[in-house]
Amino acid sequence: MGVLYEKRGHVAYITIDNAAKANILDRATSDAIAEAWKNVWDDYDVRVAILTGTGDRHFCAGHNLEPPPGISAEDRERVRSESVFWPPSGTVNGSKFGADGSLGDHYPQIWKPVIGAINGWAAGAGFYLMLTSTDIRIACEEHAKFKFALLSQGWVGHGPGATYLTRQVAYADAMKILLTDEPFDAKEALRMNLINEVVAHGNLMERAEELAAQIAAMPPVAVRMMKEFIIRFRDVPVAEAWRGQTLMNSLLTQITTDGDEGRIAFNEKRSPNFTGGIREKGEAFPEVDAAERDRLMGIRKALLG
Numbered sequence: 001m002g003v004l005y006e007k008r009g010h011v012a013y014i015t016i017d018n019a020a021k022a023n024i025l026d027r028a029t030s031d032a033i034a035e036a037w038k039n040v041w042d043d044y045d046v047r048v049a050i051l052t053g054t055g056d057r058h059f060c061a062g063h064n065l066e067p068p069p070g071i072s073a074e075d076r077e078r079v080r081s082e083s084v085f086w087p088p089s090g091t092v093n094g095s096k097f098g099a100d101g102s103l104g105d106h107y108p109q110i111w112k113p114v115i116g117a118i119n120g121w122a123a124g125a126g127f128y129l130m131l132t133s134t135d136i137r138i139a140c141e142e143h144a145k146f147k148f149a150l151l152s153q154g155w156v157g158h159g160p161g162a163t164y165l166t167r168q169v170a171y172a173d174a175m176k177i178l179l180t181d182e183p184f185d186a187k188e189a190l191r192m193n194l195i196n197e198v199v200a201h202g203n204l205m206e207r208a209e210e211l212a213a214q215i216a217a218m219p220p221v222a223v224r225m226m227k228e229f230i231i232r233f234r235d236v237p238v239a240e241a242w243r244g245q246t247l248m249n250s251l252l253t254q255i256t257t258d259g260d261e262g263r264i265a266f267n268e269k270r271s272p273n274f275t276g277g278i279r280e281k282g283e284a285f286p287e288v289d290a291a292e293r294d295r296l297m298g299i300r301k302a303l304l305g
Contacts, residue, residue: 003032004054005039010047010216011209012040015054022061023053025106025125027068034098034105037133041099041110044276047223048215050208051134052117053126056143056201059118060126095159104159107132111228113215117208118186118195124149128161131168135227136211137195139186140204146194147183169194219258220276225251255279 004015014036016023025033040049053059067076080094087094098105107129116134120143127148130137148165150157166174173192177184186198199207215223225248233241253259257277265272288296 002026002029003036005036007043007046010045010220011212012036012043012046012049014040014049014051016052016060017054019053019055019058021064022121023055023058023126024061024064025129026064030063030106034096034108037099037106037108037110040112040114046112047218047220047276048113048115048212050115050117050205050212051129052205052208053119056120056140058120058126059116059122059144060129061121062124062126062149093158103132107159109133109231111224113223113227115208115211115215116195117204118144119201119204121145121147123147123183124157125159128157128159128164131161131164132159138197138199138204138207138211139189139195140201141186141198142201144186144189144198145183146177146185146189148177148181150181151178152181217274219252219256219262219272219274221256221258221278222252 002016002018004013004017006013006015014033016025016029016033018024018026018029023029040046067073083094090097092102092104095104098108099110100108103109107125109132113136114134116130116137118130118137118139120140122130122144123146127146130146148157148161150161156162162178165177168174169177169192173194176182186195189195190198197207229241229245229248233244255278257279258272258274261272261274
């Protein structure tokens, strides 16, 4: 089938199901996973996703590098060369838009948390997929292996993997991965903070589901905006990022019902029930005279300094 998509409660499961071909992203599988990402993003009931591969050997071992039927290698290379100067419309650097307009269709960044359950080899496009589309990564101790897998083929890769890698691990670790193109195991990935945890294969999905359940119990709109905030503002000056954070907080506390529910549940000493509800647009605050404005300014000074 290429990709299996399932939803249980608030959790979506995306499983690359091409085990006979090392779970590679051939065209059919790439199209199927692109649709799965759209399903995760468009379904308001989905609050978190788990991405994994079928079997215990491969998470995703890369792209299928063979031309589609009826297209010669020569024709493919000509089109690729011309596309450097004339990338097709509806693409980013030649890759089709998907759920996210800034990356390719099968490795997007959506504003919902994605947990990677790395069950085996993550190489080439599989390594890209982990870097770009997952936020929390749990790796199988016995089978998970990692490899950039492109420099040794004579190129630096078509996707944004190298760029993302240097933003996620230390410079020296990134350069060793990229320049030697040597594979490394889960323990080494954990040492360099590329992944969060290493667990036995039999516990991989159980641990991923534990984390997914914890995230799914959080306020979904605030979780979605937290991810967007971190990604959009991580490379901007602190003062600008802080301003964006302040505006997001205003939206969350004034427009979502979860902003009230969190505070009420805390005061009532109970577990919150977050629904992600959005309020209708309300009436404006009434106009005030000079005396009332002075009173409000006094309150503002007392609260905010």
